Amino acid sequence: MGKTILITGASSGFGRLTAQTLRNSGHKVFAGFRSNEGRKKQVADELREKNIEILKLDVTDQGSVDSAIAQLLEKSNNELDAVVNNAGMASAGISEAFTPEQARQLFEVNVFGVQRVLRATLPVLRAKRRGLVINVGSILGRITLPFLGLYGASKYAVEAMSDSYRYELSQLGVEVVLVQPSAYPTNMYAAAQQPADEELRTTYGEVAEVPGKILKTFVTLFQGENGPNPQDVATAIDQIVSAPAGSRPDRVVVGLPFGSDAVNKVVAPIQRGVIDSLGLGDLAKLKIINQREVKASSGT
Numbered sequence: 001m002g003k004t005i006l007i008t009g010a011s012s013g014f015g016r017l018t019a020q021t022l023r024n025s026g027h028k029v030f031a032g033f034r035s036n037e038g039r040k041k042q043v044a045d046e047l048r049e050k051n052i053e054i055l056k057l058d059v060t061d062q063g064s065v066d067s068a069i070a071q072l073l074e075k076s077n078n079e080l081d082a083v084v085n086n087a088g089m090a091s092a093g094i095s096e097a098f099t100p101e102q103a104r105q106l107f108e109v110n111v112f113g114v115q116r117v118l119r120a121t122l123p124v125l126r127a128k129r130r131g132l133v134i135n136v137g138s139i140l141g142r143i144t145l146p147f148l149g150l151y152g153a154s155k156y157a158v159e160a161m162s163d164s165y166r167y168e169l170s171q172l173g174v175e176v177v178l179v180q181p182s183a184y185p186t187n188m189y190a191a192a193q194q195p196a197d198e199e200l201r202t203t204y205g206e207v208a209e210v211p212g213k214i215l216k217t218f219v220t221l222f223q224g225e226n227g228p229n230p231q232d233v234a235t236a237i238d239q240i241v242s243a244p245a246g247s248r249p250d251r252v253v254v255g256l257p258f259g260s261d262a263v264n265k266v267v268a269p270i271q272r273g274v275i276d277s278l279g280l281g282d283l284a285k286l287k288i289i290n291q292r293e294v295k296a297s298s299g300t
């Protein structure tokens with residue numbers, strides 16, 4: 001049966017493709033748009049034509065998140081099965097040349113945005129004692145590239161949040177999966193935050209040229225004969241959604257791993273060992289809760 005799914009940042013890139021892919025798989029999709037005006041209106045109209053519901057949802061704005069979730073619940077008759085935290089932005093350049101305000105803005109979207117959306121939606125999933133959260137992290141949450149370190153820091157944060165939420169929600173029937181995409185040609189690179197402190201940049205001499213070279217490497221990768229296709233991420237998310245509860249992996253790398261899969265493999269048993277040593281092993285396994293009992297106890 002089709003699920004009711006919210007995806008944030010659906011006006012572009014992975015989010016837009018994921019909204020379409022999930023809809024094609026028969027799900028009821030609510031697509032969060034930071035703005036559906038200007039050039040985004042056309043994207044919103046295209047998705048509406050595919051029977052995807054558009055919600056105005058800026059993850060940095062508590063009022064916007066609350067109002068979007070209220071609308072969703074009204075339109076879905078209080079149904080919600082899965083939340084995909086996809087909205088995000090990049091930053092690229094010499095770390096020192098970003099102002100603290102820029103770093104804060106980055107974390108407002110990539111980290112605190114996830115927290116806002118989860119606080120607004122988890123009460124519904126917890127009450128139903130079932131559900132799925134998919135957070136879109138990055139391979140840069142596992143391995144670090146210079147000049148992408150602030151962005152990486154925000155994705156490292158999403159790693160820790162995903163693990164913590166997974167343990168905390170497992171006994172309430174809610175599963176948490178982290179998707180770690182590799183580099184894909186979306187609008188993220190063109191839209192990436194650039195360092196505001198231009199003067200500082202010039203004091204780095206030749207090192208200041210390296211970010212441009214890294215970008216060139218990515219562009220070459222993107223334009224290659226077997227260049228990465230962002231649809232891979234949408235397909236991976238669709239597969240996670242359709243997998244049976246309790247069978248889903250904690251993490252899924254999509255695309256060229258650049259060693260992130262090896263880090264995942266090494267860290268998993270260490271992490272599990274710590275949890276077991278603290279007597280918390282039960283939290284590492286999703287509890288599948290009988291839905292008839294949940295309905296009976298809620299009187300529905």
Ligand SMILES: NC(=O)c1ccc[n+]([C@@H]2O[C@H](COP(=O)([O-])OP(=O)(O)OC[C@H]3O[C@@H](n4cnc5c(N)ncnc54)[C@H](OP(=O)(O)O)[C@@H]3O)[C@@H](O)[C@H]2O)c1
Binds near residue numbers: 137
């Ligand atoms: N592309 C990659 O190589 C790559 C690799 C690893 C991970 N990721 C992650 O994948 C996710 C999707 O990125 P993408 O590559 O598809 O980039 P994208 O094409 O730039 O899409 C980013 C989406 O996030 C939205 N967004 C930005 N700020 C927002 C806010 N305050 N509230 C709500 N939505 C907001 C954007 O809305 P607007 O259209 O209004 O800007 C857009 O819909 C991000 O979390 C990103 O970090 C990307």
